[in-house]
Amino acid sequence: MKPIKFEGAKSKSTMAFRHFNSSEKIQGKPMGEHLKFAMSYWHTLCSGLSDMFGEGTVEKTFGKKSLIDIAKAKADFGFEFMSNLGIEYYCFHDTDIAPEGETLKETLDNVWMMVEHLDVLQKKTGIKLLWGTANAFTNKMFMSGAATSPNADIFAITAAKVKTAIDATIKLGGTGYVFWGGREGYDTLLNTNMELELNNLAHMLTMARDYGRKAGFDGDFFIEPKPKEPTKHQYDFDAATCIGFLKKYGLDKDFKLNIEANHATLAGHTFRHELATARINGMLGSIDANQGDMLLGWDTDQFPSDIYEAVYCMLEVLKAGGFKTGGLNFDAKNRRQSNTIEDMYQGYILGMDTYALGLKIADRIIKDGRIDDFIANRYKSYKSGIGQKIVKGETSLENLTKYALGLKQINLESGRQEHLESIINQLMFG
Numbered sequence: 001m002k003p004i005k006f007e008g009a010k011s012k013s014t015m016a017f018r019h020f021n022s023s024e025k026i027q028g029k030p031m032g033e034h035l036k037f038a039m040s041y042w043h044t045l046c047s048g049l050s051d052m053f054g055e056g057t058v059e060k061t062f063g064k065k066s067l068i069d070i071a072k073a074k075a076d077f078g079f080e081f082m083s084n085l086g087i088e089y090y091c092f093h094d095t096d097i098a099p100e101g102e103t104l105k106e107t108l109d110n111v112w113m114m115v116e117h118l119d120v121l122q123k124k125t126g127i128k129l130l131w132g133t134a135n136a137f138t139n140k141m142f143m144s145g146a147a148t149s150p151n152a153d154i155f156a157i158t159a160a161k162v163k164t165a166i167d168a169t170i171k172l173g174g175t176g177y178v179f180w181g182g183r184e185g186y187d188t189l190l191n192t193n194m195e196l197e198l199n200n201l202a203h204m205l206t207m208a209r210d211y212g213r214k215a216g217f218d219g220d221f222f223i224e225p226k227p228k229e230p231t232k233h234q235y236d237f238d239a240a241t242c243i244g245f246l247k248k249y250g251l252d253k254d255f256k257l258n259i260e261a262n263h264a265t266l267a268g269h270t271f272r273h274e275l276a277t278a279r280i281n282g283m284l285g286s287i288d289a290n291q292g293d294m295l296l297g298w299d300t301d302q303f304p305s306d307i308y309e310a311v312y313c314m315l316e317v318l319k320a321g322g323f324k325t326g327g328l329n330f331d332a333k334n335r336r337q338s339n340t341i342e343d344m345y346q347g348y349i350l351g352m353d354t355y356a357l358g359l360k361i362a363d364r365i366i367k368d369g370r371i372d373d374f375i376a377n378r379y380k381s382y383k384s385g386i387g388q389k390i391v392k393g394e395t396s397l398e399n400l401t402k403y404a405l406g407l408k409q410i411n412l413e414s415g416r417q418e419h420l421e422s423i424i425n426q427l428m429f430g
């Protein structure tokens with residue numbers, strides 16, 4: 001496979017970029033730096049595209065037989081794949097990069113062996129680690145949770161995996177460390193001590209923070225909210241729940257959020273709502289860029305093609321001042337019927353072009369100014385007089401009552417949603 005080229009918007013090729021042109025400047029900064037695309041190791045190099053009812057449709061052993069040889073071949077293929085696409089970052093779980101051994105020690109040793117292999121590939125290509133994480137959900141020992149398991153030995157094994165994954169992230173220069181609590185939740189309160197589980201989860205995150213800081217990790221820890229699947233109730237339900245949790249346990253200075261589009265919609269929110277919630281709390285850290293299917297109630301992890309969603313996402317990212325330690329990780333996989341290497345490239349090209357176009361249009365919306373001006377004007381009553389006093393916290397129920405009783409005529413203005421939606425369409429399609 002040859003490197004994928006930028007051919008511009010007029011190109012009819014689906015094996016070329018039409019919008020993603022890494023060095024093109026938007027607001028004075030190259031597109032590549034705004035977007036910070038990352039490859040998800042698990043979907044891209046590990047998923048055989050099986051589903052609940054059917055086996056995989058694609059072979060990812062890369063012609064090798066032993067588990068270690070397969071692991072190395074995956075890494076080699078992955079770095080060539082990223083180089084061809086111009087992707088500068090990747091993200092992994094410990095179990096994506098290295099096979100699990102017979103014992104915990106063997107499993108952790110395998111991770112270290114692969115870290116060395118990845119280190120060489122990083123140096124050769126200049127590709128960097130965005131974030132690492134520990135998979136504490138696939139192995140059956142995590143059936144009742146990891147940091148929230150009712151079994152203290154499982155809590156200890158989770159700690160060992162988290163420690164190794166943090167060490168690996170530091171060694172490979174990762175700027176983020178993610179916690180996605182796939183099994184951190186419950187199915188029924190008939191067998192669950194929710195209070196103890198939440199305290200234990202916070203204790204795990206606190207130990208990870210303290211260990212990471214001591215070991216020299218100066219990036220961000222991220223929680224990735226998801227409301228359900230695999231458990232019925234997941235503790236990291238959505239951005240607001242996670243922020244409340246982090247504040248309760250004093251973790252909000254070291255942790256930010258990794259917002260995933262498909263998780264947002266599973267929580268009954270828009271992607272933008274989750275991003276905005278994180279942003280206004282200073283906690284928009286990183287993004288798992290994908291999309292779900294609104295007719296299906298589970299996490300389909302599709303490559304993003306919805307331009308509106310990408311525009312609203314990039315508006316939030318620009319308003320947050322861009323990514324610092326995070327980026328846009330394609331936590332996405334091909335559909336089960338799209339089972340060729342070409343499909344893998346086309347999935348990423350689709351996602352990257354969707355976000356590149358999203359960035360360009362978001363910039364256009366900001367420069368146009370009509371949406372921001374409308375919002376600012378809608379709240380003008382808080383700029384002076386009684387409104388200004390309210391904002392400054394200088395009012396009481398008594399003096400507001402006195403003010404309200406003196407009111408004669410109130411001007412209620414239209415929210416003009418359809419007008420604003422027309423402006424968005426004008427800016428998107430002309």
Ligand code: XUL
Nearest residue numbers: 133180224260288299331
């Ligand atoms: C699962 C999911 C994970 C996290 C990392 O829904 O999104 O792959 O991104 O553990």
Ligand code: CO
Nearest residue numbers: 224260288331
């Ligand atoms: Co994710």
